[in-house]
Amino acid sequence: MSLLVKNGEIITAETRFKGDVLCRDGIIVAVGPDLEVPADAEVIDATGKYVFPGFIDPHVHIYLPFMGTFSKDDYATGSKAALMGGTTTLIEMCCPSRSEDPREAIQLWKSKAAGISSCDYTFHMGITRFGEGTADALRAIVVEEGISSFKVFLAYKGAFGIEDTELYQTLSLAKELGVVVTAHCENADLVSETQKKLVAEGKTGPEWHEPSRPVTVEAEGCHHLMTFAELTGAEVYVVHTSCIPAVEAITAARKRGVKVFIETVAPYLTLDSSYAEQPDFEGAKYVMSPPIRSKEHQDFLWKCLADGTVDTVGTDHAPFDFATQKHMGHPDAGKCVDASLKPTGKAGNFTLIPNGIPSVEERVKLLYTEGVCRGRIDLQTFVRVASTRAAEIFGLYPKKGTIAVGSDADLVIWDPEWKGKISVTTHSMATDYSAFEGREVLGRAELVTVRGKIMVRDGEWTGDNGWGNFLSRKPNI
Ligand code: URP
Ligand code: ZN
Ligand code: ZN
Numbered sequence: 001m002s003l004l005v006k007n008g009e010i011i012t013a014e015t016r017f018k019g020d021v022l023c024r025d026g027i028i029v030a031v032g033p034d035l036e037v038p039a040d041a042e043v044i045d046a047t048g049k050y051v052f053p054g055f056i057d058p059h060v061h062i063y064l065p066f067m068g069t070f071s072k073d074d075y076a077t078g079s080k081a082a083l084m085g086g087t088t089t090l091i092e093m094c095c096p097s098r099s100e101d102p103r104e105a106i107q108l109w110k111s112k113a114a115g116i117s118s119c120d121y122t123f124h125m126g127i128t129r130f131g132e133g134t135a136d137a138l139r140a141i142v143v144e145e146g147i148s149s150f151k152v153f154l155a156y157k158g159a160f161g162i163e164d165t166e167l168y169q170t171l172s173l174a175k176e177l178g179v180v181v182t183a184h185c186e187n188a189d190l191v192s193e194t195q196k197k198l199v200a201e202g203k204t205g206p207e208w209h210e211p212s213r214p215v216t217v218e219a220e221g222c223h224h225l226m227t228f229a230e231l232t233g234a235e236v237y238v239v240h241t242s243c244i245p246a247v248e249a250i251t252a253a254r255k256r257g258v259k260v261f262i263e264t265v266a267p268y269l270t271l272d273s274s275y276a277e278q279p280d281f282e283g284a285k286y287v288m289s290p291p292i293r294s295k296e297h298q299d300f301l302w303k304c305l306a307d308g309t310v311d312t313v314g315t316d317h318a319p320f321d322f323a324t325q326k327h328m329g330h331p332d333a334g335k336c337v338d339a340s341l342k343p344t345g346k347a348g349n350f351t352l353i354p355n356g357i358p359s360v361e362e363r364v365k366l367l368y369t370e371g372v373c374r375g376r377i378d379l380q381t382f383v384r385v386a387s388t389r390a391a392e393i394f395g396l397y398p399k400k401g402t403i404a405v406g407s408d409a410d411l412v413i414w415d416p417e418w419k420g421k422i423s424v425t426t427h428s429m430a431t432d433y434s435a436f437e438g439r440e441v442l443g444r445a446e447l448v449t450v451r452g453k454i455m456v457r458d459g460e461w462t463g464d465n466g467w468g469n470f471l472s473r474k475p476n477i
Helices: 075-084 102-113 134-145 164-177 188-200 206-212 215-232 244-255 266-270 273-277 282-286 295-306 363-372 379-393
Strands: 002-011 016-024 027-032 041-045 050-053 055-060 087-094 120-126 149-153 180-184 236-238 260-265 312-314 411-421 440-450 453-457
Touching (some): 002 411, 055 312, 075 102, 164 215, 180 215, 188 206, 244 260, 295 379, 312 363, 312 379, 363 440
Parallel strands (some): 002 041, 120 149, 260 312
Antiparallel strands (some): 050 411, 411 440
16 A cells, blocks of 8 residues: 655755655655556645654653653653654663663663554663773674664763763774764763752752753863864764853864764753743753753754754653652652652752653644744754754664655654644643643644554544664764
8 A cells, every 4th residue: 555645845954845755665655746646545635734754853761760760651652742743753862870781771772662662763872881891782782783873971970970981982982883972961070069059058949950050061061072072083962952152162163173963952942941940849840951041042042953053953852740750859758749759758959850851742843833933944944953964963864854765754744724732631741741831832743654654644643552663773984
């Protein structure tokens, strides 16, 4: 059976034109005007609609043991939510603890998705320790497990964070293997000292999360990574870049010849620091790291998307429930706010709020509403930053990230006339709150295909758990 999408406006990062897309056996087999209708084809009329390549989220957490708890989605809910929002490929961070064997970790993360994910997926391999045997394990993961990107954390001291010697060894190995290293850039020591100081001063609410990780701390992390990348020659990708000084540190390195890509994430473009300042612990919903910044940083990031300085927009989807998990940092947490929390006898504070914002479902519509509809970016930039660049950087292009003969038939038919509101009552993510509750959005993914199979039709779920494939990738050598 084939699928023919007729009369839509096809938008890729390079072109836009009215035409048809014919898909057979999961692949795009023809693109052009007035394609003939094959006898076996299901025909979708896309008149008045945009036809986008499936969107790619290059930074999600689905299975994440973190800050004494586990992220809320699994692949059934996370991949469904992604598809409902138009995202057809997820790149998840595999985040082992320092004591976990990397080969066992990648098997564990793969097992969480296999047979359950409805969208296609792959992983960045997190390196949280570089010791004896790590280089051999990582070589095997690249060659045998089809992984061509690593992840390091310069933040999270005592948890995922690595030391400088480990960073040097990771980047040197990545250079040798042709693997891109994604990095969370914040100076871990500065964060931990500032946190201690603020808590000692009685500044314990969620509104103190941002001051504990100011823009200078992020910029230092970026500059730090740039120095190591410059010395080793490794290709690096800075995840969730939130502010002007961080982008400046990175672009200065680009001028010195460092090969570096920049990601920002949907929450930084659409929320600002006032959200984390809301009373009655509401601000905890908006605690993520680096923190949500003030409006001037947000405006700057939009400009950087428009001019190509920032390469990609991900989500850093890291879903934690408000009532239970975010409340681990509530002043009354020690008295057991919720039956599922262990009473510690100690008052909570912002350093105990699990970091992260659920957003995998909302990224594309937020980017469209706040970016395209407000004239901050054009349609082709929208496709480039939400799909094509991630495919190019992470070895998925042209299988993913474009609409071309031979590419996977991952399509999003977008209704630009649709108007609606975001709400926890209608979202597919597993969390008990939406960080974008009540937000008006324009446009939606009306029909979504993964390798030719219709997963969303008329904005309703029609997909299958388990349809998603692991995407094996090769290093760039
Ligand atoms: O707050 C965040 N970003 N949570 C998820 C873990 C990470 O740093 O990516
Ligand atoms: Zn991070
Ligand atoms: Zn992350």
